[in-house]
Amino acid sequence: MLHTRSGGAGHGTAATDSGLMSIGTVLTVLRDEFPEVTISKIRFLESEGLIEPQRTPSGYRKFTADDVERLGRVLRMQRDHYLPLKVIKDHLDAVERGETVQLPVLGRPRDGEAAPDAFEAPTAARVGRAELLAAAEIGEQDLHEWESYGLIAPMQDGAYDAEAVTVASLVAELGRFGIEPRHLRVMKAAADREAGLVDQVVAPLKRHRNPQTRAHAEARAKELAGLTVKLHAALVQIALGVRLP
Numbered sequence: 001m002l003h004t005r006s007g008g009a010g011h012g013t014a015a016t017d018s019g020l021m022s023i024g025t026v027l028t029v030l031r032d033e034f035p036e037v038t039i040s041k042i043r044f045l046e047s048e049g050l051i052e053p054q055r056t057p058s059g060y061r062k063f064t065a066d067d068v069e070r071l072g073r074v075l076r077m078q079r080d081h082y083l084p085l086k087v088i089k090d091h092l093d094a095v096e097r098g099e100t101v102q103l104p105v106l107g108r109p110r111d112g113e114a115a116p117d118a119f120e121a122p123t124a125a126r127v128g129r130a131e132l133l134a135a136a137e138i139g140e141q142d143l144h145e146w147e148s149y150g151l152i153a154p155m156q157d158g159a160y161d162a163e164a165v166t167v168a169s170l171v172a173e174l175g176r177f178g179i180e181p182r183h184l185r186v187m188k189a190a191a192d193r194e195a196g197l198v199d200q201v202v203a204p205l206k207r208h209r210n211p212q213t214r215a216h217a218e219a220r221a222k223e224l225a226g227l228t229v230k231l232h233a234a235l236v237q238i239a240l241g242v243r244l245p
Helices: 023-030 039-047 063-079 085-096 127-135 140-148 164-175 182-205 211-241
Strands: none
Touching: 023 039, 023 063, 039 063, 039 164, 063 085, 085 164, 127 140, 140 164, 164 182, 182 211
């Protein structure tokens, strides 16, 4: 459950007297339940119309407690149900209008019907091809092209890592700015090099016989991955001479 009261010791100083929160404070609140959420993810959901934070005269975002609660619902439905953003938005808008609606779930059959092969129920770590297409709201041709450039790749059994939904959504969003998949190969190459560096650091722990040590290797890899992402973002901002709010 999200705790969005601005008067607490943890977040009161970062919020304004009116209870509005900066995007950094929102990120801190959400990460209690969603450790992988990023500022870029919040901005992306705003660009898709899922939230509409207020803006200061200088253009900085300010969020209400209701904004944060809505963000939590969006992230929860993405994580647990892999619903397309349009379906999530329509559902939340209906709830806010006071309508009684049932949350749709991809991949589950209706009463008395067998689930089609293409819509196997996704787990927390993987999605089927049909779920990926639906959740990212892309077509088969788009996915085929992105696979040809190595931006997205299925696992051996044909399923995809759940994070592929995020990748697909971001590739589609960049495409709206005229950035084509072929332009993104340099980003994929950089990501592979960064992953190789992290793997080199944790490899001795991953090979250890002790299960606790191997679990520690996974936690260390996640920590290092987070740090490399932050460093990459900071270096890009410096190179462009921009500061993101």
